[in-house]
Amino acid sequence: MPVLTFDVLPENDGISVYNFLRAKCGVSYRLIKKLKRVPMGITANGQHIRTIDPLSGGDVVALNIPEDENPTMPVELPIEIIYEDEHIAVINKPFGMPVHPAREHVSDTLANAFSAHIMANGEPNAAFRVINRLDRDTSGLVLTAKNSHAASLLHGHTDKVYYALCQGTLTGSGTIDAPIRVMEGHGIQREVGEGGVRSVTHWRSLKNISLTAPNGNRYDLTLLEIHLETGRTHQIRVHFTYLGMPLAGDDMYGGSRDLIGRQALHCGQLDFTHPMTGEKMHFSIPLPPDMAELCG
Numbered sequence: 001m002p003v004l005t006f007d008v009l010p011e012n013d014g015i016s017v018y019n020f021l022r023a024k025c026g027v028s029y030r031l032i033k034k035l036k037r038v039p040m041g042i043t044a045n046g047q048h049i050r051t052i053d054p055l056s057g058g059d060v061v062a063l064n065i066p067e068d069e070n071p072t073m074p075v076e077l078p079i080e081i082i083y084e085d086e087h088i089a090v091i092n093k094p095f096g097m098p099v100h101p102a103r104e105h106v107s108d109t110l111a112n113a114f115s116a117h118i119m120a121n122g123e124p125n126a127a128f129r130v131i132n133r134l135d136r137d138t139s140g141l142v143l144t145a146k147n148s149h150a151a152s153l154l155h156g157h158t159d160k161v162y163y164a165l166c167q168g169t170l171t172g173s174g175t176i177d178a179p180i181r182v183m184e185g186h187g188i189q190r191e192v193g194e195g196g197v198r199s200v201t202h203w204r205s206l207k208n209i210s211l212t213a214p215n216g217n218r219y220d221l222t223l224l225e226i227h228l229e230t231g232r233t234h235q236i237r238v239h240f241t242y243l244g245m246p247l248a249g250d251d252m253y254g255g256s257r258d259l260i261g262r263q264a265l266h267c268g269q270l271d272f273t274h275p276m277t278g279e280k281m282h283f284s285i286p287l288p289p290d291m292a293e294l295c296g
Contacts, residue, residue: 002065002086002124002147004276010057018051020061024218026275027063028152038066043073059164065147071125074116075107081117083284087150087276088143091113095139095262095290099130114144117269118155132158132267135234137249139288140267145275154277162226163287164236165209167255167292168245173204178237180232189252190234192242200229201239207295213258221248221259237263248294264291 006025008015021027021042032051035041038047043062043252044055055061091110098105101112107118111128119125129151131143143158144150179196183189192199207223222245226236237253240246246255250263270283 002067004065004147004149006061006063006064008055008057008059008061012055013057014054016051017044017053017055019053020050021063021283025061026153027149029150031063031152035063036064038064038065041066041116043051055225063100063149067124067147068127068147070127072101072115072128074110074119074125075112076112076116076120077108079110079113079117079185082141082285083281087146088154088238089146089289090270091142091144092098092285093134093142095137095141097135098136100128105136108215110142118146126232129138131272132160132270134267135263135265137262138265138267139291141270141283141285142267143270143272150275154272157272160267160269162205162228162236163266163268163291164224164226164240165221165248165260165264165291166224166240166243166245167219167221167248168243169208169220170203170224170245171208173202173252176201176203178242180235188233190232190238192238197232198230199217199232199235199239201235202227202229209295209296213256213260217256217258219248219256219259221294236265259294260290262290264294266291 012049030155041064044059045198056267082092083090098109099108129145132219145154178192180190181193181196182197183191204225205222206225212218237247237250241253246253248264249255249257249260251257272281274281
């Protein structure tokens with residue numbers, strides 16, 4: 001059973017357990033409610049305590065978080081762990097690997113691989129709490145939380161930098177502010193259109209490239225650095241298709257696979273504040289080989 005501990009500072013003397021956990025520690029109402037039903041779910045100095053009880057400066061409050069009831073099925077698959085501690089992990093997801101199990105992908109996902117990884121390290125199996133989900137064929141950095149408290153503190157508080165190769169020539173920088181909606185008659189595919197949700201993408205051109213594909217077709221490409229102000233499904237892919245410059249390899253949205261066999265999109269940088277220590281965390285990884293080869 002994972003245990004989280006919090007020290008009560010002298011200036012918080014007399015604060016109730018509930019107010020301390022919510023206001024000072026950022027513990028969600030949902031988790032507090034769950035722990036109230038767990039024997040010894042919340043303790044102070046090793047003794048059970050109610051959420052209405054007052055705390056004293058110097059007390060140590062512990063949350064004994066129960067193990068997940070429906071953990072992910074562990075499957076040994078090769079994955080690259082960039083960083084890991086008892087609360088979080090940062091993983092370099094390869095393209096072609098789904099993040100979560102679904103109807104057609106039950107045992108070949110990042111969640112399956114990470115469950116096997118933590119169990120091999122002697123940790124209990126758990127739900128896969130991914131903070132930034134990537135499409136199956138998008139590569140790059142994925143942040144996951146090992147407990148619900150860390151997850152609640154991280155959601156919506158990460159900064160990501162994506163790198164993409166679009167078909168066409170862009171120079172300088174710009175912003176795409178165009179609403180995205182589900183394409184009529186489709187469950188997954190999106191498009192820019194009236195009635196969609198406001199979506200904002202900031203881009204900067206890094207390099208212009210001209211290449212000839214093995215079949216003789218000639219392509220102009222642009223390597224882009226991309227920052228998302230909003231995070232909609234397929235946002236980057238849809239926005240550059242809207243400009244008439246789909247991502248190379250993205251045949252769902254009009255890109256050609258003459259040069260690369262998947263959408264040329266990679267999450268290369270990730271910044272966030274550690275949910276427990278408050279430390280500023282920064283991670284950066286290079287382009288994967290298939291994209292790097294096209295960039296020369």
